[in-house]
Amino acid sequence: MRNFLSDKIVEIQPSGIRKFFDIVSEMKDAISLGVGEPDFDTPWHIREEGIYSLEKGRTFYTSNAGLKELKEEICHYLSRRIDVEYDYRKDIIVTVGGSEAIDIALRAVINPGDEVLIPQPSYVSYLPCAVLADAVPVVIELKEENEFRLTKEQLLAHITPKTKVLILPFPNNPTGAIMEKKDLEEIAEVIIEKDILVISDEIYSELTYGVEHVSIASLPGMKERTILINGFSKAYAMTGWRLGYAAGPAAIIEQMIKIHQFAIMCAPTNSQYAAVEALRNGDKDIAVMREAYDQRRRYLVHALREMGLDCFEPFGAFYVFPSIKRFGLSSDEFATRLLNEEKVAIVPGTAFGDCGEGFLRISYAYSLEDLKRALGRLEHFVKRLEEEQK
Amino acid sequence: MREKILAVIEKNSRIDIKDLAILLGESEVAVANEIAEMEKEKIICGYHTLINWDNTGEEKVTALIEVKVTPQRGQGFDKIAERIYNFPEVNAVYLMSGGFDFTVIIEEKTMREVAQFVSDKLAPLDAILSTATHFVLKKYKDHGTVLVDTVREERMLVTP
Numbered sequence: 001m002r003n004f005l006s007d008k009i010v011e012i013q014p015s016g017i018r019k020f021f022d023i024v025s026e027m028k029d030a031i032s033l034g035v036g037e038p039d040f041d042t043p044w045h046i047r048e049e050g051i052y053s054l055e056k057g058r059t060f061y062t063s064n065a066g067l068k069e070l071k072e073e074i075c076h077y078l079s080r081r082i083d084v085e086y087d088y089r090k091d092i093i094v095t096v097g098g099s100e101a102i103d104i105a106l107r108a109v110i111n112p113g114d115e116v117l118i119p120q121p122s123y124v125s126y127l128p129c130a131v132l133a134d135a136v137p138v139v140i141e142l143k144e145e146n147e148f149r150l151t152k153e154q155l156l157a158h159i160t161p162k163t164k165v166l167i168l169p170f171p172n173n174p175t176g177a178i179m180e181k182k183d184l185e186e187i188a189e190v191i192i193e194k195d196i197l198v199i200s201d202e203i204y205s206e207l208t209y210g211v212e213h214v215s216i217a218s219l220p221g222m223k224e225r226t227i228l229i230n231g232f233s234k235a236y237a238m239t240g241w242r243l244g245y246a247a248g249p250a251a252i253i254e255q256m257i258k259i260h261q262f263a264i265m266c267a268p269t270n271s272q273y274a275a276v277e278a279l280r281n282g283d284k285d286i287a288v289m290r291e292a293y294d295q296r297r298r299y300l301v302h303a304l305r306e307m308g309l310d311c312f313e314p315f316g317a318f319y320v321f322p323s324i325k326r327f328g329l330s331s332d333e334f335a336t337r338l339l340n341e342e343k344v345a346i347v348p349g350t351a352f353g354d355c356g357e358g359f360l361r362i363s364y365a366y367s368l369e370d371l372k373r374a375l376g377r378l379e380h381f382v383k384r385l386e387e388e389q390k
Numbered sequence: 391m392r393e394k395i396l397a398v399i400e401k402n403s404r405i406d407i408k409d410l411a412i413l414l415g416e417s418e419v420a421v422a423n424e425i426a427e428m429e430k431e432k433i434i435c436g437y438h439t440l441i442n443w444d445n446t447g448e449e450k451v452t453a454l455i456e457v458k459v460t461p462q463r464g465q466g467f468d469k470i471a472e473r474i475y476n477f478p479e480v481n482a483v484y485l486m487s488g489g490f491d492f493t494v495i496i497e498e499k500t501m502r503e504v505a506q507f508v509s510d511k512l513a514p515l516d517a518i519l520s521t522a523t524h525f526v527l528k529k530y531k532d533h534g535t536v537l538v539d540t541v542r543e544e545r546m547l548v549t550p
Contacts, residue, residue: 015550017548017549017550020548021546021547021548021549024547024548025546025547030547032547032548034547034548034549035545035546035547035548035549036549036550037545037549039545123550124550125550173550291394291397295398295413295414296413298412298413298414298415299409299412299413302412303412345547345548347548351550368409368413
């Protein structure tokens with residue numbers, strides 16, 4: 001029989017997290033700090049709206065780009081939160097999670113051989129999606145000494161005449177890094193001068209602590225060269241509803257809608273009705289969850305530093321990214337031993353790019369009690385490693 | 391800082407002062423002082439335990455009693471409220487808007503004891519015009535805590 005597989009797909013490595021997941025799921029009574037989704041349930045009024053939409057028999061397709069009411073609410077939201085005005089009729093597409101938006105944004109703009117700049121460590125899908133779109137991915141390795149922010153110098157050093165797109169993943173999974181306005185202004189200057197398009201993944205935009213999130217789309221001259229991606233998973237604890245969106249130049253959104261219409265048809269109708277309720281009446285829920293994350297963030301950073309795991313203070317998302325370099329183990333070895341010896345699952349930094357070597361991603365989307373239990377085991381493990389080193 | 395302390399300890403009054411200080415990014419001394427201050431000012435009125443008696447062998451009956459009264463000249467409702475809340479059997483007394491004046495909540499071992507309290511102690515009070523006693527059949531949620539469901543972890547252990 002012939003080999004039916006696509007060479008391009010076979011070449012793509014499965015997510016490093018997947019491999020880890022397979023080990024963890026075999027293990028009984030493992031506890032985890034490895035989850036990339038909120039521990040909160042979707043607020044009840046949003047779930048209620050989802051239930052109501054089913055009761056009302058809203059079980060049909062919506063238009064390809066999404067429900068009109070939802071697109072309008074998204075525009076209101078973006079106007080009040082990041083101060084950028086979009087036209088709901090042509091600048092918005094509702095997608096199946098932020099993940100779909102990343103995929104179709106890349107496919108809508110890439111010609112074979114175009115280079116896409118991908119800062120790492122970052123979410124696992126950018127690089128494979130770029131490859132699927134026939135782009136040449138160019139990784140920018142973010143540095144701990146810059147608190148994993150993207151600097152102008154790093155950006156400039158990776159731009160070539162073939163560079164077309166920069167992916168800007170802030171607030172960042174896995175590092176918790178953010179980009180403040182001054183950081184973005186430096187980037188924007190280069191972007192405009194070199195005529196590059198930005199795909200700004202702002203899925204964690206509501207989860208910043210002590211610093212307001214700024215979107216690069218709000219800077220002068222940037223709206224027309226930014227595809228902004230956001231969604232409901234993180235802000236409203238709606239991961240399983242699979243709903244996100246992209247906002248950007250109408251000409252690009254139009255092409256994205258084409259891909260979406262042939263591959264997906266439309267995002268889940270039920271989720272879209274729930275999302276309308278989230279945007280209309282969900283600001284309070286976000287504030288409550290943000291405060292809870294912020295408290296755990298302080299607790300986790302404090303606890304890690306106490307046990308001698310260096311980490312910079314992250315101001316976004318719900319991850320801390322401590323360094324384990326002093327133990328002389330690779331991230332993978334550390335995480336595997338931690339799992340085997342203490343039954344705690346933590347994702348090695350290398351799952352988010354090679355430059356994540358020497359780091360771990362620890363999630364604080366857990367109750368304080370869960371965090372304490374897991375941190376107790378982690379501390380035990382760290383002490384053992386220190387003993388071994390003597 | 392007060393608001394944040396209260397938000398945390400309203401849900402978990404047993405939290406360590408040390409942990410609380412870390413959560414709020416404040417010093418331990420500052421948090422301890424603030425709590426002591428709030429205790430003095432009667433902002434914090436106690437640290438009680440929420441018990442689901444249904445899960446013990448113990449029988450408990452909770453009743454909500456709607457009470458209509460004639461307010462007393464010069465003292466309004468407060469004097470009557472005082473005569474009611476001083477009974478140790480009474481858990482809570484609220485002055486209400488609407489069709490009656492007080493909600494009185496009492497907890498006893500049997501319905502008979504509740505009935506006795508109402509007929510022997512509450513109803514005969516001078517200012518009281520009428521009472522209507524409602525027994526609680528099942529408590530689903532109390533003090534913001536759901537009593538019937540058990541919490542389960544639905545998330546996968548590792549996700550991107």
